[in-house]
Amino acid sequence: MASLAALSPFxxxxxxxxxxxxxxxxxxxxxxxxxxxxxxxxGSLGWPYIGETFQLYSQNPSVFFASKQKRxxxxxxxxxxxxxxxxxxxxxxxxxxxxxxxxxxxxxxxxSKERMLGPQAIFFHQGDYHTKLRKLVLRAFMPAAIxxxxxxxxxxxxxxxxxxxxKFLNTFQEMKTYTFNVALLSIFGKDEVLYREELKRCYYxxxxxxxxMPINLPGTLFRKSMKARKELAQIxxxxxxxxxxxxxxxxxxxxxxxxxxxxxxxxQIADNIIGVIFAARDTTASVLTWIVKYLGxxxxxxxxxxxxxxxxxxxxxxxxxxxxxxxADTKKMPITSRVIQETLRVASILSFTFREAVEDVEYExxxxxxxxxxxxxxxxxxxxxxxxxxxxxxxxxxxxxxPKPNTFMPFGSGIHSCPGNELAKLEILVLLHHLTxxxxxxxxxxQNGIQYSPFALPQNGLPIRLSLKT
Numbered sequence: 277m278a279s280l281a282a283l284s285p286f287x288x289x290x291x292x293x294x295x296x297x298x299x300x301x302x303x304x305x306x307x308x309x310x311x312x313x314x315x316x317x318x319g320s321l322g323w324p325y326i327g328e329t330f331q332l333y334s335q336n337p338s339v340f341f342a343s344k345q346k347r348x349x350x351x352x353x354x355x356x357x358x359x360x361x362x363x364x365x366x367x368x369x370x371x372x373x374x375x376x377x378x379x380x381x382x383x384x385x386x387x388s389k390e391r392m393l394g395p396q397a398i399f400f401h402q403g404d405y406h407t408k409l410r411k412l413v414l415r416a417f418m419p420a421a422i423x424x425x426x427x428x429x430x431x432x433x434x435x436x437x438x439x440x441x442x443k444f445l446n447t448f449q450e451m452k453t454y455t456f457n458v459a460l461l462s463i464f465g466k467d468e469v470l471y472r473e474e475l476k477r478c479y480y481x482x483x484x485x486x487x488x489m490p491i492n493l494p495g496t497l498f499r500k501s502m503k504a505r506k507e508l509a510q511i512x513x514x515x516x517x518x519x520x521x522x523x524x525x526x527x528x529x530x531x532x533x534x535x536x537x538x539x540x541x542x543x544q545i546a547d548n549i550i551g552v553i554f555a556a557r558d559t560t561a562s563v564l565t566w567i568v569k570y571l572g573x574x575x576x577x578x579x580x581x582x583x584x585x586x587x588x589x590x591x592x593x594x595x596x597x598x599x600x601x602x603x604a605d606t607k608k609m610p611i612t613s614r615v616i617q618e619t620l621r622v623a624s625i626l627s628f629t630f631r632e633a634v635e636d637v638e639y640e641x642x643x644x645x646x647x648x649x650x651x652x653x654x655x656x657x658x659x660x661x662x663x664x665x666x667x668x669x670x671x672x673x674x675x676x677x678x679p680k681p682n683t684f685m686p687f688g689s690g691i692h693s694c695p696g697n698e699l700a701k702l703e704i705l706v707l708l709h710h711l712t713x714x715x716x717x718x719x720x721x722x723q724n725g726i727q728y729s730p731f732a733l734p735q736n737g738l739p740i741r742l743s744l745k746t
């Protein structure tokens with residue numbers, strides 16, 4: 277009896293533990309079963325593997341998004357570029373994913389882009405590593421750093437315009453060259469001239485496969501792009517080696533990445549440099565192409581921009597100060613800045629951004645499964661008549677009043693917003709200053725068509741003829 281009495285506390289403890297475990301298991305099962313009962317958002321996943329990729333990229337994305345939103349509402353599922361996705365199209369949902377609950381959604385891209393840019397690129401990370409990379413990129417691209425390269429950007433702009441004078445141009449292709457050269461300047465400083473052609477050759481091959489299906493077979497765009505990506509990494513390794521031998525500090529992006537305190541590997545640096553080129557080039561070139569089109573179609577807006585820019589030029593010519601543009605000059609261009617904002621809204625170069633749910637997430641009664649891509653649809657928000665009246669009309673004056681929060685997100689939002697937006701604005705403003713004050717242009721052929729590859733662009737890249745004003 278004594279031994280049984282001694283065991284009583286142990287038996288009671290085991291019984292209590294068993295009851296506690298049973299209770300916890302029941303609660304877990306209750307919440308899990310409820311989570312499992314949550315429906316997926318409405319929508320279609322399309323064909324196996326291919327999904328609805330072709331429907332999205334073969335037409336006006338506004339048509340694809342609007343038809344889905346009309347049929348299913350502001351949240352719906354689809355399947356693009358090999359990934360099941362949930363698309364959201366309200367400011368509140370965008371804020372939920374990008375800002376207030378951003379820890380539940382890691383930045384990501386389809387598999388083809390991730391492999392081409394490199395797994396260590398800033399786009400694919402959260403936490404301390406992302407914070408560190410963002411700080412390094414901002415250090416090279418914040419106003420305090422880029423105000424030192426305004427004259428160099430201006431030199432690139434002037435060289436570009438001189439080479440276009442009197443010619444028929446594919447605006448987008450020429451703007452891609454301009455933005456590529458500015459990107460290389462911001463990354464490599466004056467050293468970019470030494471490697472420009474090598475970098476251009478490899479990168480131009482790489483970019484052709486960004487939106488291809490990740491099928492690594494001979495002859496596919498993906499295979500060719502991955503080969504070019506390997507060559508690009510070899511060129512970058514050569515540049516890093518040369519920099520280390522010179523032991524010279526610099527304030528460009530590669531110098532920021534190479535700091536001894538940063539401890540980044542060559543692979544990490546290469547992934548992030550390729551990523552920055554990707555982020556800085558086609559998007560800004562697309563914006564510039566649309567600006568040329570909208571200014572050409574809206575003479576009164578072009579006149580207002582031209583007068584603003586001529587006023588800046590005249591002030592510099594009358595004074596004894598430096599005749600070249602400086603950072604302060606770019607802050608005296610409110611009309612031109614509103615043109616850029618309205619172009620970003622109407623054209624919505626980035627129709628959406630990619631995030632991935634890091635765990636099962638409930639939103640508005642729907643389940644967003646772990647591992648699914650989540651796409652905030654900037655284009656839908658920017659073209660909502662409830663937010664921007666008469667949304668298809670190009671009207672820069674609407675930005676005389678700041679838009680409501682989470683309704684205008686051309687550079688994304690939250691901790692993963694584009695860290696290079698100041699550089700993008702700078703190179704656009706500098707080019708527009710000289711374009712509007714010194715040149716005139718006329719658009720050639722029909723200007724109503726739009727092509728998608730994958731950015732929305734005027735048909736055929738907007739053919740124009742450019743000439744000096746007389």
